[in-house]
Amino acid sequence: MKATAPITLTGLKKACSQCNLFELCLPFGINDSDILRLDELVATQRRIKRQQPLYRTGDTFEAIYAIRTGSFKSDVLLEDGREQVTGFQMTGEILGLDGIGTGVHTCNAIALEDSEVCVISYTKLEELARVIEGLQHQFHKVMSREIVRDHGVMMLLGSMRAEERLAAFLLNMSQRFTARGFSPTEFNLRMTREEIGSYLGLKLETVSRAFSHFQEEGLISVQQKHICILNSNGLRKLIQHQASVR
Amino acid sequence: MKATAPITLTGLKKACSQCNLFELCLPFGINDSDILRLDELVATQRRIKRQQPLYRTGDTFEAIYAIRTGSFKSDVLLEDGREQVTGFQMTGEILGLDGIGTGVHTCNAIALEDSEVCVISYTKLEELARVIEGLQHQFHKVMSREIVRDHGVMMLLGSMRAEERLAAFLLNMSQRFTARGFSPTEFNLRMTREEIGSYLGLKLETVSRAFSHFQEEGLISVQQKHICILNSNGLRKLIQHQASVR
DNA sequence: CGTATCCTTGATTCGCTTCAACATTAGTGG
DNA sequence: CCACTAATGTTGAAGCGAATCAAGGATACG
Numbered sequence: 001m002k003a004t005a006p007i008t009l010t011g012l013k014k015a016c017s018q019c020n021l022f023e024l025c026l027p028f029g030i031n032d033s034d035i036l037r038l039d040e041l042v043a044t045q046r047r048i049k050r051q052q053p054l055y056r057t058g059d060t061f062e063a064i065y066a067i068r069t070g071s072f073k074s075d076v077l078l079e080d081g082r083e084q085v086t087g088f089q090m091t092g093e094i095l096g097l098d099g100i101g102t103g104v105h106t107c108n109a110i111a112l113e114d115s116e117v118c119v120i121s122y123t124k125l126e127e128l129a130r131v132i133e134g135l136q137h138q139f140h141k142v143m144s145r146e147i148v149r150d151h152g153v154m155m156l157l158g159s160m161r162a163e164e165r166l167a168a169f170l171l172n173m174s175q176r177f178t179a180r181g182f183s184p185t186e187f188n189l190r191m192t193r194e195e196i197g198s199y200l201g202l203k204l205e206t207v208s209r210a211f212s213h214f215q216e217e218g219l220i221s222v223q224q225k226h227i228c229i230l231n232s233n234g235l236r237k238l239i240q241h242q243a244s245v246r
Numbered sequence: 247m248k249a250t251a252p253i254t255l256t257g258l259k260k261a262c263s264q265c266n267l268f269e270l271c272l273p274f275g276i277n278d279s280d281i282l283r284l285d286e287l288v289a290t291q292r293r294i295k296r297q298q299p300l301y302r303t304g305d306t307f308e309a310i311y312a313i314r315t316g317s318f319k320s321d322v323l324l325e326d327g328r329e330q331v332t333g334f335q336m337t338g339e340i341l342g343l344d345g346i347g348t349g350v351h352t353c354n355a356i357a358l359e360d361s362e363v364c365v366i367s368y369t370k371l372e373e374l375a376r377v378i379e380g381l382q383h384q385f386h387k388v389m390s391r392e393i394v395r396d397h398g399v400m401m402l403l404g405s406m407r408a409e410e411r412l413a414a415f416l417l418n419m420s421q422r423f424t425a426r427g428f429s430p431t432e433f434n435l436r437m438t439r440e441e442i443g444s445y446l447g448l449k450l451e452t453v454s455r456a457f458s459h460f461q462e463e464g465l466i467s468v469q470q471k472h473i474c475i476l477n478s479n480g481l482r483k484l485i486q487h488q489a490s491v492r
Numbered sequence: 493c494g495t496a497t498c499c500t501t502g503a504t505t506c507g508c509t510t511c512a513a514c515a516t517t518a519g520t521g522g
Numbered sequence: 523c524c525a526c527t528a529a530t531g532t533t534g535a536a537g538c539g540a541a542t543c544a545a546g547g548a549t550a551c552g
Contacts, residue, residue: 076401080486084401098397100390107397126383130376137372143389144346150396151344151353155322155330157403158447162508193531201404203509208532224517224531240325408540439499449541454500470499470549 015042015118024092024179025066026120026142030134038135041128042066042118054095054109054117061099063119067091070115071190074098075198076107085199087149088112088191090176094142112190157201160239165200166210167235170220174229185229261288261364270338270425271312272366272388276380284381287374288312288364300341300355300363307345309365313337316361317436320344321444322353331445333395334358334437336422340388358436403447406485411446412456413481416466420475431478435471 016027016038027038045068048054054065054072072089086107089095099105100122129136156165178184189196193204193211200207214220219235221228229235262273262284273284291314294300300311300318318335332353335341345351346368375382402411424430435442439450439457446453460466465481467474475481 074397076397078401078405082405084397084405086397086400097390098394101387101394102391106394126379126386130379130382133372133376136376140372140389141347143386143393144343145348147389147392147396148344148347148352150393150400151320151322151330151332153400154332154396154403155324157400158444159324159328159330192529198404204531205510205533206508209508212532438497450499451501451542452540455540458500 015039019068021066021068021092026094026135026138029138030132034132034134037128037132041120041124043121044119046117046119048111048115048117050111050113050115052111054111055099055105056108057105059099059105061096061103061105061122063121064094064096064099064125065109065117065119067093067095068116068118071112072109072115073112073191073195073199074107074109083198085191085195087153088195088199091180094146097143097146153199162200162202162206163210163213164239165202166196166207166214167219167238169196169200170227170229171232171235171239173227174232185232187227189225189227261285261291265314267312267314267338272340272381272384275384276378280378280380283374283378287366287370289367290365292363292365294357294361294363296357296359296361298357300357300361301345301351302354303351305345305351307342307349307351307368309367310340310342310345310371311355311363311365313339313341314362314364317358318355318361319358319437319441319445320353320355329444331437331441333399334441334445337426340392343389343392399445408446408448408452409456409459410485411448412442412453412460413465413484415442415446416473416475417478417481417485419473420478431475433473435473 016022016025017032017035019025019027022028022035027035030038046054046065048070057077067089069091071091072095073085074087074089074095075083075085077083089109095109095117096105098107125135125139129139156168160168173187173189174184177187191199193207196202197204197207202210211220211222214235215222217234219229219231219238221230262268262271263278263281265271265273268274268281273281276284292300292311294316303323313335315337317337318341319331320333320335320341321329321331323329335355341355341363342351344353371381371385375385402414406414419433419435420430423433437445439453442448443450443453448456457466457468460481461468463480465475465477465484467476
């Protein structure tokens with residue numbers, strides 16, 4: 001059974017056309033006349049409580065999801081219980097693309113806080129994409145960018161050391177908060193040290209130590225999940241410099 | 247200037263309909279009447295010599311490529327020269343998906359041996375995908391599977407130790423050779439120890455030592471690039487077992 | 493056939509993990 | 523609203539796995 005029942009958007013038929021996230025989301029680049037047709041695509045929303053799954057590995061794939069409020073992590077579990085977090089998703093970002101290839105989801109999507117997603121029927125999306133060129137193109141862009149993002153994570157995991165990885169992670173978070181109209185320098189992380197560590201291929205103690213070290217160096221200030229970036233160029237240099245040292 | 251000039255398929259207008267790779271490639275699942283229409287999509291081929299790039303980071307994105315013969319590596323370079331190999335591609339597999347998102351390629355595709363690729367104009371692909379449902383769906387599947395594959399690499403890099411990574415790599419290569427009608431147990435690697443290492447987030451010496459250790463254990467036999475898998479279950483157990491030890 | 497590239501193996505170093513103890517925060521029920 | 527407890531985060535000390543440094547050997551290519 002699903003964690004939450006789908007709720008229909010009765011008074012909210014104008015899902016995309018009135019959504020302030022649209023420029024970060026799937027409808028981006030689609031002209032005004034076409035965008036109204038997207039509203040039928042996003043017929044339902046779902047609310048997911050903190051720590052609850054939007055979908056799980058093995059679930060039948062039927063839809064992709066656009067995050068309206070809140071945030072998620074995606075992870076893959078090995079049989080022995082090891083977890084690899086493959087990404088963190090914020091508002092406007094798309095979840096569920098992993099299921100298209102096999103018709104079954106290959107990872108878990110877990111809410112990091114109480115969240116709402118727009119449910120986008122994949123069948124309907126394919127239909128509409130055949131008619132609306134902009135939608136087709138934008139959808140392909142979203143998938144391609146996910147591939148490029150994944151390559152960036154491989155770069156992190158394969159070629160960078162602990163503090164470089166964390167610096168890159170913080171700069172990435174900052175950039176994404178900025179794109180959503182929040183402060184580039186001050187934000188609250190929604191994930192634990194362990195989840196950050198899993199994403200970056202590190203143990204939680206190493207993440208904690210790196211945070212403390214950055215603070216000693218005056219690069220950031222940390223209080224639990226609250227982060228202030230005091231010297232973003234310093235973080236950037238750390239990635240470059242430690243690199244050339246190697 | 248390109249490394250090789252594109253060559254038109256004069257006598258080979260039936261690019262996809264007569265290709266024996268089609269079940270591994272983009273046209274898979276498309277019915278016979280539609281598949282003839284794909285032939286116009288694949289109007290040209292390109293030959294790429296060993297060590298030469300099919301495309302480079304920064305090149306304008308115009309087409310995706312299906313490998314007809316040979317093999318490639320994809321890599322990302324950091325400014326300081328560090329290389330991260332993001333994947334190895336074999337016949338039937340698709341290259342260039344990274345370019346759709348930004349219109350510019352974000353990685354290099356380098357031939358590991360003299361190779362031939364089918365050039366698939368992206369504009370034409372989008373057009374045809376709007377008409378041929380099967381093509382649209384298959385293209386989405388290809389992209390989705392690339393995302394899932396990337397998640398698998400993240401799992402390798404983030405949560406596994408050196409010998410587990412190499413075991414997983416060998417089993418993956420074996421499986422892909424098998425799918426192409428070659429022996430599951432005996433094959434020649436096309437890449438160097440350094441390239442394997444880069445892909446797996448290890449140094450070449452570590453890769454070499456792991457190969458030697460597998461040989462001592464009777465799991466494989468290695469002679470330079472020639473690999474015989476003697477005990478594939480042993481390799482599989484190594485991934486499971488070392489996992490639970492952690 | 494000669495030379496550059498690739499591979500193997502050993503000794504040492506170093507960065508991250510592991511183990512452990514404690515501090516802090518968040519969540520729960522009285 | 524406060525007390526209590528579980529979850530999360532910090533810090534220190536020791537151990538280990540992979541990187542680094544170094545030298546020699548095999549192979550492929552022009």
